[in-house]
Amino acid sequence: MLRVDIEKQLGEFSLSASFSSEGRVIGLFGASGAGKSSLVNMIAGLLRPDRGTIAIDGETVDDTAAGIHVPTWRRRIGYVFQDARLFPHLNVAQNLDYGRRMNGLASDPAQHKRVVELLDIGALLDRRPGKLSGGERQRVALGRALLSKPRLLLLDEPLGALDEGRKLEILPYLVRLRDEANVPMVYVSHDVAELRQLATQIVMLKQGRVTSLGGVKVLT
Amino acid sequence: MLDISPAEWTAILLSLRVAVIATLVATPFGIALAWLLARKDFWGKSVLDAIVHLPLVLPPVVTGYLLLLTFGRRGLVGAFLADHLGIVFAFRWTGAALACGIMSFPLLVRPMRLSIEAIDRRLEQAAETLGAAPWKVFFTVTLPLALPGVLAGMVLGFAKAIGEFGATITFVSNIPGETQTISSAIYSLIQTPDGDAAAGRLVIVSVVLALGALIAAEWFARRATQRLHGN
Numbered sequence: 001m002l003r004v005d006i007e008k009q010l011g012e013f014s015l016s017a018s019f020s021s022e023g024r025v026i027g028l029f030g031a032s033g034a035g036k037s038s039l040v041n042m043i044a045g046l047l048r049p050d051r052g053t054i055a056i057d058g059e060t061v062d063d064t065a066a067g068i069h070v071p072t073w074r075r076r077i078g079y080v081f082q083d084a085r086l087f088p089h090l091n092v093a094q095n096l097d098y099g100r101r102m103n104g105l106a107s108d109p110a111q112h113k114r115v116v117e118l119l120d121i122g123a124l125l126d127r128r129p130g131k132l133s134g135g136e137r138q139r140v141a142l143g144r145a146l147l148s149k150p151r152l153l154l155l156d157e158p159l160g161a162l163d164e165g166r167k168l169e170i171l172p173y174l175v176r177l178r179d180e181a182n183v184p185m186v187y188v189s190h191d192v193a194e195l196r197q198l199a200t201q202i203v204m205l206k207q208g209r210v211t212s213l214g215g216v217k218v219l220t
Numbered sequence: 221m222l223d224i225s226p227a228e229w230t231a232i233l234l235s236l237r238v239a240v241i242a243t244l245v246a247t248p249f250g251i252a253l254a255w256l257l258a259r260k261d262f263w264g265k266s267v268l269d270a271i272v273h274l275p276l277v278l279p280p281v282v283t284g285y286l287l288l289l290t291f292g293r294r295g296l297v298g299a300f301l302a303d304h305l306g307i308v309f310a311f312r313w314t315g316a317a318l319a320c321g322i323m324s325f326p327l328l329v330r331p332m333r334l335s336i337e338a339i340d341r342r343l344e345q346a347a348e349t350l351g352a353a354p355w356k357v358f359f360t361v362t363l364p365l366a367l368p369g370v371l372a373g374m375v376l377g378f379a380k381a382i383g384e385f386g387a388t389i390t391f392v393s394n395i396p397g398e399t400q401t402i403s404s405a406i407y408s409l410i411q412t413p414d415g416d417a418a419a420g421r422l423v424i425v426s427v428v429l430a431l432g433a434l435i436a437a438e439w440f441a442r443r444a445t446q447r448l449h450g451n
Contacts, residue, residue, distance in 0.1 A: 044349055046345055071348075072348040073348045073352055073353050074351075075349075079346070081342070083342070085340075085343055087346075087347075087361060088343075098352075102360070103350075103351040154349075
């Protein structure tokens with residue numbers, strides 16, 4: 001599903017990671033500054049590795065030796081950022097529809113209905129992002145990413161900006177997403193409890209290096 | 221209230237036509253340049269920036285004279301355009317629009333540039349992850365978010381264009397019905413023995429138009445802030 005073997009120098013910090021995974025939810029675990037976000041940004045194509053390869057679903061999207069770098073917009077990924085990044089000039093319905101329009105996909109009312117129900121955002125469709133709570137925003141961002149029909153969903157600390165109560169409110173949606181949406185995910189977090197609930201496989205990062213790889217039990 | 225004569229109406233309507241055309245033609249160039257200055261680093265950027273602002277600090281008569289040398293019938297560009305495309309600027313209202321467009325360009329570009337600079341680039345990244353090609357990102361995220369700034373730039377440029385005098389009169393002279401705008405009409409009237417009343421009326425029209433434009437620009441700027449906060 002996902003194969004990563006890259007090196008990247010970011011100022012003083014050097015990132016060197018190699019792993020491959022067939023897991024449904026790859027948990028990318030590490031303290032802040034371990035290089036998790038940089039790694040995810042490279043998988044998304046927002047950051048270019050200095051050396052190495054990245055393959056998503058069998059397609060090589062980065063290969064520095066062969067000069068391959070597929071731009072972000074052609075990678076067919078979904079990305080949920082910590083800060084939601086909903087488009088402020090569009091309402092929720094238009095935000096949800098954005099990826100479908102940009103990819104020129106036919107409208108799929110059944111899928112739309114499924115995602116809206118899964119995330120419980122039907123009542124928000126007419127609202128502007130400025131009028132949503134943090135948790136609502138994150139649910140809409142999830143829906144927006146899913147509706148672009150990605151082959152891989154990247155979630156970079158999607159609960160990181162929420163307080164404890166809100167986290168508990170969103171977690172069940174993420175579990176349902178994992179079990180029902182049928183999209184493989186890379187889930188970045190520094191929170192052991194979150195990953196225990198969600199991840200099927202763990203990649204542990206420490207100071208830019210992969211230190212362990214395996215099932216959820218490596219989170220001790 | 222104001223008893224405006226047909227001759228004055230001619231000048232007012234010509235001014236409006238010149239300013240509208242100047243603003244509409246300058247806008248796409250303004251947006252492109254604003255984007256370039258806000259987003260790209262390239263060799264000679266500060267020189268380009270200085271050239272754009274030049275009409276703001278150069279004596280208008282100098283700009284007008286340079287336009288005459290370049291776009292006049294015997295000018296380098298003017299001769300080419302007249303011979304090959306049949307476009308003539310010298311002593312035509314189109315020349316007035318060209319002069320006004322160039323003189324107002326710095327004012328038009330500035331709010332556009334500021335509003336593009338104020339856009340959160342992370343929103344553009346998000347659009348890319350959703351499958352939007354760079355040009356689609358520009359038209360669906362960057363431009364809509366910058367729209368209030370774009371409109372504010374257009375309003376300011378329009379206000380400047382409608383009041384332009386020095387470069388216009390130097391380049392295309394002061395021909396009633398063809399190149400005599402409000403400003404040059406006022407100039408002629410105050411040199412005529414009993415033109416005071418007519419000049420006064422045109423002065424009032426000028427003040428109203430300028431004030432209206434400034435208020436509109438302010439309103440658009442406020443909208444811009446609201447829009448960026450997602451309300």
